[in-house]
Amino acid sequence: MAMDAAMFESILPSRFITFTIPNPLLSHHHHLLRVAVLDSPVQPNDSPRVALMFVPKNRHHDWIFSTESGHLQLLLSCPQxxxxxxxxxxxxxxPDSPTIYRRQNQNDNVYQKRLEENVMPLVIALSRNFCVKDGILDLPILNYEDDVISSVVLDRFVGAFAGDMLVEDVEIESECEKREFRRRLRFKRLPNLVQTEVRIVPETELSLDLIKIGGRVRFRPDIGVLVHVYLVPMVASCTLIGSYLGERIQSGFRPKALCVGVGGGALVSFLRTQLCFEVVGVEKDEEVLSVARRYFGLEDGEDVWFHVGDATEFIEKRAHGVNDGDLDAKFDVIMVDLDSGDAKSGISAPPLEFVTRNVLLAARLVLSDFGIFVINVIPPNRSFYETLIREFREVFSELYEIDVGNRENFVLIATVLPIVSSASDCENPFLKKLRLVISGAYMDSINKI
Structure with missing residues (x-):
């Protein structure tokens, strides 16, 4: 069926259309190009703009570029x-679909330039009402750039709640001379969001120059380091109650943490192995925990316990004295890392249903008197963040904030009681340990709000 260009003469919010055309640079008919057109779910202003983006060579199988949710996230990252x-x-x-990606070279840039010249008449036909003004073409060509040098998909899974997910190893750009390898967990419902990321190291002693992603060398996760950008500031929040945690440890007690949203388990493993916490992890999807154990170094033990189910129900049951296992009901720290799960509104966190007054009141009840509630926040707008702050103020004594510095994440910290600093904190063994295992800069950048 022929495509009628007239259907693209107006912006229809959330309309998504894909079709294929022969690749004009290749003579074989089975070489096709996929053309995807997505209109923003937000009503256009008086002068709607159209942009063009080419999929990086050899990344056309990536969910970022091959799914509607991935396309939507790309569009929402360009608000104009x-x-x-x-x-x-x-x-x-x-089974023959490629799983290995390597960043394009100069020849690939030449290929994209030639492709651009050949498809431009089609692109203009799909956007003529918006890209030609006073006879002048106004059609920005956007480049997708990230820090991935190469990647390989290790495995794919389907969870009852998470849906389609994959595990991949990547090599990323490094600010130092040493090469940097990571393992990532990603969900198809939000393909542009890395759910979990951990550093990986080769299992065998080889020169890094001989190692490449997708080769024969096997990697193992390094759970002693946090690399996900907001996890270090989340852990740094423990500075606020460092005196209390230090006293507990000196008295022979292990501090207790509740991690809501386990994912690959990077935070759970770090708290347990590096800071000697006893940890309870709550994860809605059992398959996610299985993947974390298989690929991300998550381990079971006497000092870690996992609950599969809804986090809200878990906290509310605890608040009313319904406990699973032998752990005490009170936690010293609650750390929440949950995304909204709704690609249509962009990447945001937490889900609104988790920060209602009833849930926050229940969370306060399961915290110890000197406990803190720590949550990763990706606000879609300023009003969302201000509303979140008001909700917390109605329940908790004090609020603190750490700006992660990536223009996306904030770590919000709520305390059960006002924080009282101790003159002996400089000698506190817990704070000394904390500074050894995370960046001290975040420990010194906690602001009261």
Missing amino acids: ISRLILIGEQPTDG
Whole structure:
């Protein structure tokens, strides 16, 4: 069926259309290009703009570029754009689908330039009402850039709640001369969001120059280091109650943490192995925990316990004295890392249903008198964040904040009681340990709000 260009003469919020065309640079008919057109879910302003993006070569199978949710996240990251046209190779399914990506070289840049020249008439036809003004073409071409040098998909899974997910090893750009390898967990519902990321190291002693992603060398996770950008400031929040935690440890007690949203288990493993916490992890999807144990170094033990189910129900039951296992009801720290799960509103955290007054009151009840509630926040707008702060103020004594510094994440910290600093904190063994295992800069950048 022929495509009618007239259907693209207006912006229709959330309209998503894909079709294929022969690749003009390749003579074989089975080489197709996928063209995807997505209109923003937000009503356009008086002068809607259209942008074009080419899929990086050899990444056309990546969910970021091959799914509607991935396309939507790309569009929402460009707030001035009302329509995004995405062009790349047509993904193919099956066991022979490529799983290895390596960043394009100069020859690939030449290929993209030639492709741009050949498809531009089609792109203009799909956006003529918006990209040609007073006879001048106004059509920005966006480049997708990230820190991935190469990647390989290790495995794919389907969870009852998480849905499709994959585990991949990547090599990323490093600020130092030493090469940096990571393992990532990603969900198809929010493909542009890395759910979990851990450092990986080769299992065998080889020169790094001989190692490449997708080769024969096997990697193992290094659970003693936090690399996900907001996890270090979340752990740094323990500085606020360092005196209390230090006294507990000196008295022979292990501090207790509740981690809501386990994912690959990077935070759980770090608190347990590096800071000697007793940890309870709550994860809604049992398959996610299985993946974490298999690929991310998450281990079971006497000092760690996992609950599969809804986090809200778990906290409210605890608040009313319903306990599973032999752990005490009170926690010294609650750390929450949950995303909204709704790609249509962009990447945001936490889900609104988790920060209602009833849930916050229950959370306060399961915290010790000197406990803190720590939550990763990705606010979609300023009003969301201000509303969140008001909700916390109604329940907790004091609020603190750490700006992660990536223009996306904030760590919000709520305390059961006002914080009282101790003159002996400089000698506190817990704080000394904390400074050894995380960046001290975050420990010194906690602001009361």
